[in-house]
Amino acid sequence: MTMSQAVVPSHLEELIVALRCLPGVGPKSAQRMAYHLLQRDRAGALRLSQALELAVGTIKHCSKCNNFSEHEICAMCLSPKRDNSLLCVVEMPADLLMMEQAQCYRGMYFVLMGRLSPLDGMGAKELHLDRLVKRVQEHPCELILATNFTVEGDATAHYLATLLKSQNVKVSRIARGLPVGGELEQVDSGTLARAVLERREVSA
Amino acid sequence: MTMSQAVVPSHLEELIVALRCLPGVGPKSAQRMAYHLLQRDRAGALRLSQALELAVGTIKHCSKCNNFSEHEICAMCLSPKRDNSLLCVVEMPADLLMMEQAQCYRGMYFVLMGRLSPLDGMGAKELHLDRLVKRVQEHPCELILATNFTVEGDATAHYLATLLKSQNVKVSRIARGLPVGGELEQVDSGTLARAVLERREVSA
Numbered sequence: 001m002t003m004s005q006a007v008v009p010s011h012l013e014e015l016i017v018a019l020r021c022l023p024g025v026g027p028k029s030a031q032r033m034a035y036h037l038l039q040r041d042r043a044g045a046l047r048l049s050q051a052l053e054l055a056v057g058t059i060k061h062c063s064k065c066n067n068f069s070e071h072e073i074c075a076m077c078l079s080p081k082r083d084n085s086l087l088c089v090v091e092m093p094a095d096l097l098m099m100e101q102a103q104c105y106r107g108m109y110f111v112l113m114g115r116l117s118p119l120d121g122m123g124a125k126e127l128h129l130d131r132l133v134k135r136v137q138e139h140p141c142e143l144i145l146a147t148n149f150t151v152e153g154d155a156t157a158h159y160l161a162t163l164l165k166s167q168n169v170k171v172s173r174i175a176r177g178l179p180v181g182g183e184l185e186q187v188d189s190g191t192l193a194r195a196v197l198e199r200r201e202v203s204a
Numbered sequence: 205m206t207m208s209q210a211v212v213p214s215h216l217e218e219l220i221v222a223l224r225c226l227p228g229v230g231p232k233s234a235q236r237m238a239y240h241l242l243q244r245d246r247a248g249a250l251r252l253s254q255a256l257e258l259a260v261g262t263i264k265h266c267s268k269c270n271n272f273s274e275h276e277i278c279a280m281c282l283s284p285k286r287d288n289s290l291l292c293v294v295e296m297p298a299d300l301l302m303m304e305q306a307q308c309y310r311g312m313y314f315v316l317m318g319r320l321s322p323l324d325g326m327g328a329k330e331l332h333l334d335r336l337v338k339r340v341q342e343h344p345c346e347l348i349l350a351t352n353f354t355v356e357g358d359a360t361a362h363y364l365a366t367l368l369k370s371q372n373v374k375v376s377r378i379a380r381g382l383p384v385g386g387e388l389e390q391v392d393s394g395t396l397a398r399a400v401l402e403r404r405e406v407s408a
Binding site for chain 2: 012022038049
């Protein structure tokens with residue numbers, strides 16, 4: 001859609017273009033967002049402007065776990081309450097949040113900030129795997145791979161397992177199978193096949 | 205979703221909250237957007253921050269047509285090329301853009317910036333209908349109502365027609381019927397019924 005200069009003020013057009021940096025926002029959504037902000041929520045727009053500037057200016061990556069942090073080392077890595085002998089590798093900060101919400105884990109984390117995906121330019125270097133290896137060398141611990149069960153997540157886990165085998169550490173991956181409350185009738189056949197393949201012995 | 209202070213840096217959490225001022229953006233999307241910006245597009249985030257501040261600071265409403273404008277009176281209202289004897293009423297700036305793209309109209313506009321919707325707090329005052337009436341009084345012209353063919357758009361058009369009848373001006377509404385290239389077999393029955401009801405005599 002072309003918008004003539006006479007119809008759309010230039011600063012409005014700039015805002016519409018700028019909004020398209022948000023993932024999943026196309027030309028129509030960007031236009032709707034810009035109109036909404038100017039018409040209904042100018043205070044919100046200013047707050048967003050300031051939040052963006054502040055976040056970009058202050059948020060970097062924790063040098064230990066690679067998660068977003070305002071400090072050189074994040075609060076979680078500094079916490080004395082976390083178990084130093086366990087290291088869980090996740091793809092994104094959102095995955096770390098899910099792990100924390102599940103309240104099943106009190107160890108440390110390493111956030112890849114992505115997954116192996118050579119076509120998208122995500123290789124071992126972009127995922128800072130050298131840092132992960134160095135950390136394991138300096139402080140041997142048990143590794144739990146919690147990448148997603150997607151093709152790329154599987155490939156990343158496989159690559160990490162191969163990479164870390166030489167470090168002589170215990171490496172495991174979180175279990176795949178039927179969800180809690182799941183019924184055989186409703187689960188997809190791929191998951192069911194995996195659940196049969198990765199069955200566990202039942203202690204009598 | 206609650207996010208503990210230890211896991212999410214406060215400026216990141218503020219950004220996620222601020223992003224929710226955008227229409228159609230819930231907690232999950234806001235989180236994805238914030239991560240994307242910090243991880244992949246910090247330049248875009250800064251550009252968006254500046255565009256928001258600039259737009260909020262400079263864009264107001266044209267005192268004549270009520271459209272967004274950086275000036276007291278917008279370029280379109282000042283243009284000598286537009287036909288002063290026609291005034292088209294639309295709901296939103298996006299509708300004005302569509303009219304311009306159709307290249308079927310060279311008159312002036314009045315942008316309601318909404319539609320009559322008492323439950324959402326949109327009444328005659330919020331739509332600046334007093335300004336529209338004053339304009340028609342000062343400069344009598346033919347009015348073309350181009351509000352949407354929704355329940356609220358219909359109500360708005362009906363209200364405007366009643367309001368402006370006393371001003372002794374010609375008021376029309378854009379036609380409703382089958383779309384160009386439309387087939388009877390595919391059109392919904394409501395549209396077809398309307399098209400029959402509002403049929404036009406064919407000159408032989």
